[in-house]
């Protein structure tokens with residue numbers, strides 16, 4: 001049985017076969033909200049395209065899907081919206097048994113559906129993109145899901161209904177179907193999948209021999225990490241605090257891989273985060289080395305990588321769509337050097353905006369997206385709050401740079417991380 005989700009901007013709309021909602025099954029709870037009838041009211045219909053194949057690994061599938069996305073964007077005469085979708089199968093007990101991602105073309109009532117489908121198939125064939133097609137449409141007062149086989153003949157037609165979201169976002173049912181990395185072996189394996197790319201080869205060469213394999217991860221001085229949204233004052237505090245503690249300030253990603261950042265930032269999320277994730281292991285080696293001679297203050301580390309990954313994997317909606325608190329995704333990777341404390345800087349959105357504007361540096365794509373998307377920002381902020389083992393310690397960063405540094409020193413002393 002398949003459950004689908006159409007990822008509308010404000011929240012995903014989960015649709016499941018009506019039979020799974022029957023009272024005797026009770027696996028999925030039907031919901032009756034005004035917006036759920038989006039498809040009915042506008043009379044539009046969704047053409048679903050999915051590039052996933054069961055013969056490929058998740059990493060290969062997301063690459064296929066990114067080719068599919070590019071091809072869809074260049075579809076001639078495309079004047080309808082395209083949104084992302086998720087679909088997954090569930091067994092008789094309602095347990096999720098697979099996870100795939102795709103796209104839905106939201107067609108209008110007056111569109112020539114048949115023609116668009118033919119054009120789409122021809123266009124994707126020309127672009128040599130692999131795909132499966134299905135569609136959702138309304139018949140009277142009911143919603144239907146129709147799947148086609150490879151030769152475009154009908155495979156199955158099922159009545160579907162809008163249901164409440166599952167307890168956990170479907171990408172976080174398994175470790176390998178999302179872009180949060182909890183061990184070095186998985187990052188290496190994803191990078192190996194794409195080793196034919198020049199930038200991946202270069203990244204691997206730079207890091208070759210620079211990874212941490214020292215156990216136990218002991219140090220003589222504390223390792224302090226500063227986290228927070230963009231422009232909350234992390235870099236400023238990192239520098240000031242390091243000076244105050246006679247220690248060393250470090251920023252991740254490291255300088256040696258910064259020239260590759262833009263290229264990786266333009267890739268699909270799984271590969272993009274692999275760049276930051278592998279960087280965290282090399283960063284750990286440097287930080288551990290530094291911590292033998294004095295305190296180290298780090299501007300971002302694993303929590304940044306994970307928070308941005310989760311907030312992006314969960315593509316739409318507010319924080320209620322994130323994996324629930326205490327989910328494994330929020331805990332620190334067991335094979336990565338653990339800091340003594342992670343401080344989360346918080347300021348009001350208004351002040352953060354002022355600081356962003358007062359700064360003259362070029363904005364990254366993610367910064368632009370953060371400014372545009374209130375919900376994305378909300379998701380990142382909440383992920384930071386849900387992190388545990390170690391949990392982040394919040395520090396109000398609204399005062400002057402000097403006041404903030406004093407407060408940080410006080411906090412570190414209260415927590416017995418430093419003695420003053």
Ligand SMILES: Nc1ncnc2c1ncn2[C@@H]1O[C@H](COP(=O)(O)OP(=O)(O)OP(=O)(O)O)[C@@H](O)[C@H]1O
Nearest residue numbers: 230231232233234235236355358359399400401404
């Ligand atoms: N405590 C503070 N009071 C006033 N202005 C500050 C304070 N801390 C930093 N700023 C200013 O705010 C801007 C952003 O600060 P900073 O670069 O330290 O933030 P950041 O969190 O490291 O940003 P990013 O994550 O985008 O690199 C800078 O122009 C900086 O001078």
Ligand SMILES: Nc1ccn([C@H]2C[C@H](O)[C@@H](COP(=O)(O)O)O2)c(=O)n1
Nearest residue numbers: 252253276300301302304305308366
């Ligand atoms: N360890 C890290 C460091 C940074 N990132 C990502 C998160 C954002 O996409 C971006 C912000 O970087 P900044 O503007 O502060 O240089 O970099 C990460 O994922 N992991």
